[in-house]
Amino acid sequence: MINSILTGELGLAYPIFQGGMAWVSDAQLAAAVSNAGGLGIISAMNLNAGYLREQIKKCRTLTDKPFGVNIMLMSPFAGDVAQVCAEERPAVVTTGAGLPNAYMKDWLAAGIRVIPVVPSTAMAKLVERAGAFAVIAEGGESGGHIGDLSTLTLVPQVIDAVNIPVIAAGGIADGRGVAAAIMLGAVGVQCGTVFLCASECNIHENYKQKVLNAKDIDTIVTGKRLGHAVRSIRNPFTRKYARMEYESTTTGEELEELGVGALRKAAVDGDLENGCFLAGQCSAMVHEIRPAKAIIETMFAEAESLLKGAPAWVK
Amino acid sequence: MSTYETIAKLLAESKDMDVKDIRPDMGFAELELDSLDVAELVMNLEDELGVPVEIDESLRTIADLVAKVDKEK
Known part of the structure; x- marks a missing residue:
């Protein structure tokens, strides 16, 4: 022990x-x-x-x-x-x-x-x-x-x-x-x-499958611009977020709005497009x-x- | 160097700011300092001045921090 x-x-x-x-x-x-x-x-x-x-x-x-x-x-x-x-x-x-x-x-x-x-x-x-x-x-x-x-x-x-x-x-x-x-x-x-x-x-089955199917380089960090860096598994949501984050024309408010409810969409709804599947590099x-x-x-x-x-x- | 000047110098160094852009009445939120940044600033200040600084909810501006440090000196 x-x-x-x-x-x-x-x-x-x-x-x-x-x-x-x-x-x-x-x-x-x-x-x-x-x-x-x-x-x-x-x-x-x-x-x-x-x-x-x-x-x-x-x-x-x-x-x-x-x-x-x-x-x-x-x-x-x-x-x-x-x-x-x-x-x-x-x-x-x-x-x-x-x-x-x-x-x-x-x-x-x-x-x-x-x-x-x-x-x-x-x-x-x-x-x-x-x-x-x-x-x-x-x-x-x-x-x-x-x-x-x-x-x-x-x-x-x-x-x-x-x-x-x-x-x-x-x-x-x-x-x-x-x-x-x-x-x-x-x-x-x-x-x-x-x-x-x-x-x-009790998370949605889609969330578990995202983790099980992930490869080593499949996580991404977003939100650094807002001072709230978050690691999640890549998907259409993170790609959109990352693109907007690096565009100087995107405001902080727009980024905040994009992230609202995204974790719930992943964990409860299993929304593969708009959910944010928080998970680590492991x-x-x-x-x-x-x-x-x-x-x-x-x-x-x-x-x-x-x-x-x-x-x-x-x- | 006064307490305020020491704080401004440390803040400018850690956040890559110009000292001239810092004022005593500025709040931590206005300076875009989160709790991690405030913790770093306080620890750096303690190392620089050799004075313990207690963080509590009353600490919201640079002036608050100056007052707290001067009280401990």
């Missing part, structure tokens, strides 16, 4: 988080991952407090294991969903798109472990100072909103910058990625793309739809085998 502070203090069987992905990470997926021994995470998305509270309650009917909630701090409902978390007390809250400082006091008082996703050492230091239990250092290989650094360069720099545990994320799809993350000094991993193809993931490493339990167990069996074989490299 691979043990770390995540298996010890959070009571996980495997040091793996399932990423909080909008329109993807619902109670059912989170419960499946938690039941499999990882930490399932419900995404609060841009929806209101009522939605999150309902998902938390549903998750508690499906698992008695620890689970988390991810809050997108730019959501207009961020304050409300933060309050729901303080009341409902999930084991972990992860955050993205901003600094969670305004909510830390209430969350810490509720006994929640706050673990922000950070794309830089500066963010990591600031959230450590605010009381974060750990950070998730997410490199640009990941799907969705991304920072500038790769996982391989970001993780060790964040580890050097803070004294709290660091979880690696971005581009991890199998045991090799887990073993590499451990060797970098991470205490565990967060994965998103691999769980898109979990049996318990999409091509996902080959089948499997239960979350099989994904996690296979990944960690491979990681354990690799780590046990590591001494063979040193003469």
Whole structure:
């Protein structure tokens, strides 16, 4: 077994988080991952407090294991969903798109472990100072909103910058990625793309097929012009967006308008033309739809085998 | 160099701006600084001045940042 502070203090069987992905990470997926021994995470998305509270309650009917909630701090409902978390007390809250400082006091008082996703050492230091239990250092290989650094360069720099545990994320799809993350000094991993193809993931079948059919170079980053770089799988929508993004006559408002609802169109409607299929560079490493339990167990069996074989490299 | 001049210099360097285009009353949003940019600026400022700077919701403009730093000095 691979043990770390995540298996010890959070009571996980495997040091793996399932990423909080909008329109993807619902109670059912989170419960499946938690039941499999990882930490399932419900995404609060841009929806209101009522939605999150309902998902938390549903998750508690499906698992008695620890689970988390991810809050997108730019959501207009961020304050409300933060309050729901303080009341409902999930084991972990992860955050993205901003600094969670305004909510830390209430969350810490509720006994929640706050673990922000950070794309830089500066963010990591600031959230450590605010009381974060750990950070998730997410490199640009990941799907969705991304920072500038790769996982391989970001993780060790964040580890050097803070004294709290660091979880690696971005581009991890199998045991090799887990073993590499451990060797970098991470205490565990967060994965998103691999769980898109979990049996318990409720996204449209077209989305899963996009991931399964992806080749290594099939993801593209768009939205840099707006300061919100996003990685997704190429399709007519990304081609149109990329073209407009690089035309000087396109306004920022036009780009924002084009992106509205695109993720929902992918995840719920399976709209191959107009949907935005967020996924990471490791999409091509996902080959089948499997239960979350099989994904996690296979990944960690491979990681354990690799780590046990590591001494063979040193003469 | 005053606190404001230090902040303006750091901001100009990191965002590839002209110092002359920065004013104390400018908000972070107006300067197109997101939370990541503000975090970088604060960390660079701490390294430069050796003074801890706490980020909270009251920090919205360059003048707010100047006031916070001067209070810590």
